[in-house]
Amino acid sequence: MTFADLIEKKKQNQQLTEVEIDWLIKSYLKEDIADYQMASMLMAIWFNGMTEKETAALTKAYVESGITYDISDIQGFKADKHSTGGVGDKTTLVFAPLVASYGIKVCKLSGRGLGQTGGTIDKLESFPGWKSEISDNEFKKVINKVGMSLMSQNEGLVPADKKIYALRDVTGTVDSIPLIAASIMSKKLVIENDSLILDVKMGNGAFMKTLTEAENLAQAMIGIARQHNRQIAIMITDMNKPLGKAIGNALEVKEAWDSLNGKGPEDFNHLVATAVAITLVQAQLFDDFDIAYQSVCQKMQTGEAAHIFEEFVKAQHGNFSVIKNYDKHFAVANSLEIKAMSSGYVNFTNANQLGLLSMRLGAGRATKKDKIDFAAGIYLNADSGSRVNKGDTIMTLFTNKGIDPNWIDMAYQTFEISQKQTKTPVILKIIK
Numbered sequence: 001m002t003f004a005d006l007i008e009k010k011k012q013n014q015q016l017t018e019v020e021i022d023w024l025i026k027s028y029l030k031e032d033i034a035d036y037q038m039a040s041m042l043m044a045i046w047f048n049g050m051t052e053k054e055t056a057a058l059t060k061a062y063v064e065s066g067i068t069y070d071i072s073d074i075q076g077f078k079a080d081k082h083s084t085g086g087v088g089d090k091t092t093l094v095f096a097p098l099v100a101s102y103g104i105k106v107c108k109l110s111g112r113g114l115g116q117t118g119g120t121i122d123k124l125e126s127f128p129g130w131k132s133e134i135s136d137n138e139f140k141k142v143i144n145k146v147g148m149s150l151m152s153q154n155e156g157l158v159p160a161d162k163k164i165y166a167l168r169d170v171t172g173t174v175d176s177i178p179l180i181a182a183s184i185m186s187k188k189l190v191i192e193n194d195s196l197i198l199d200v201k202m203g204n205g206a207f208m209k210t211l212t213e214a215e216n217l218a219q220a221m222i223g224i225a226r227q228h229n230r231q232i233a234i235m236i237t238d239m240n241k242p243l244g245k246a247i248g249n250a251l252e253v254k255e256a257w258d259s260l261n262g263k264g265p266e267d268f269n270h271l272v273a274t275a276v277a278i279t280l281v282q283a284q285l286f287d288d289f290d291i292a293y294q295s296v297c298q299k300m301q302t303g304e305a306a307h308i309f310e311e312f313v314k315a316q317h318g319n320f321s322v323i324k325n326y327d328k329h330f331a332v333a334n335s336l337e338i339k340a341m342s343s344g345y346v347n348f349t350n351a352n353q354l355g356l357l358s359m360r361l362g363a364g365r366a367t368k369k370d371k372i373d374f375a376a377g378i379y380l381n382a383d384s385g386s387r388v389n390k391g392d393t394i395m396t397l398f399t400n401k402g403i404d405p406n407w408i409d410m411a412y413q414t415f416e417i418s419q420k421q422t423k424t425p426v427i428l429k430i431i432k
């Protein structure tokens with residue numbers, strides 16, 4: 001069999017075997033298959049899709065292409081959490097300490113942000129000295145001491161996905177459900193956690209623009225988890241508006257700290273408490289989701305898990321005091337208030353644009369080499385769905401750059417004020 005035969009087979013919408021998929025991924029990594037041939041295969045997959053078995057085989061081939069993390073010597077139930085990426089998404093920073101406060105271990109690999117969505121590692125680097133590049137031994141030491149650790153994904157993590165993602169990016173094949181599912185899940189399966197809660201974002205600030213697309217991606221990832229015997233639950237959540245009120249690195253860390261101390265915004269608290277409660281049920285610490293949810297909310301109110309976040313940051317060499325003295329450490333040269341032009345109910349409708357604006361203010365990278373300004377970003381003073389009067393502050397922009405008048409136009413395009421109140425739920429669907 002030649003690679004051309006396999007392309008022909010996929011083009012005719014026939015199922016590839018596990019052996020064939022394994023061979024094509026290995027051959028591509030060895031450069032026995034050229035980019036133009038793989039591009040043709042990816043386009044055939046884009047048109048014809050993949051079955052659950054094919055997608056699981058592709059994921060397996062991805063996982064086997066690089067290093068895996070052995071955490072079998074860490075005692076207890078080990079939980080993981082992942083988000084497909086959204087604006088203002090600082091969930092991990094609150095999820096992990098809360099889960100750890102129940103004795104569950106959180107062993108997590110995280111990434112950096114590119115474009116309008118931020119990355120957890122970038123947010124945590126708001127703490128001067130905080131290190132994400134730690135050895136496997138240090139990772140385990142921090143988990144055993146604190147109950148949680150986050151380290152950055154190794155450059156060599158899942159090399160087959162890295163190479164194929166770069167090709168997808170330039171061949172119009174990124175938006176294929178099986179290819180996205182295999183790409184995301186391979187990076188989760190390299191570390192042997194017991195459970196996974198996945199937050200699939202849906203809306204203009206996310207990869208998946210419609211509920212149907214998000215559901216299809218969720219089902220593809222559940223299929224992979226099933227084939228790999230991994231416990232999984234998926235939340236599909238709204239990303240037409242940002243999560244919480246803070247967008248930008250230090251601003252989001254501060255909001256996470258507030259949430260751990262009973263002062264977080266309602267939508268964010270609800271999403272985090274749901275993710276934690278699902279994990280507690282997965283770990284069989286609770287039989288009933290509602291009771292687990294109430295227990296988590298109580299811990300958030302009393303601030304019981306906050307010390308774990310502080311200990312974790314310090315254990316990875318971060319100076320935690322900056323967040324307690326926020327105004328001193330994250331003062332900016334320019335802050336700009338965006339005011340309501342009329343009275344009515346405010347609704348944030350364009351998370352994507354808020355993410356782009358935050359990036360322009362200095363909070364994100366347009367290219368991998370760009371430097372991040374931790375203090376830059378946006379704070380949404382008004383709550384989505386709340387009543388505002390003409391002249392009230394809707395949001396504040398924080399930057400150390402000179403003010404660009406285009407930012408003001410951009411900011412006004414991200415919300416509407418109408419006479420009708422609309423309140424949309426943050427969690428659209430839970431699939432277990």
Ligand code: URA
Nearest residue numbers: 179180181183184207
């Ligand atoms: N995130 C990934 O890791 N891979 C994709 O293909 C899309 C989003």
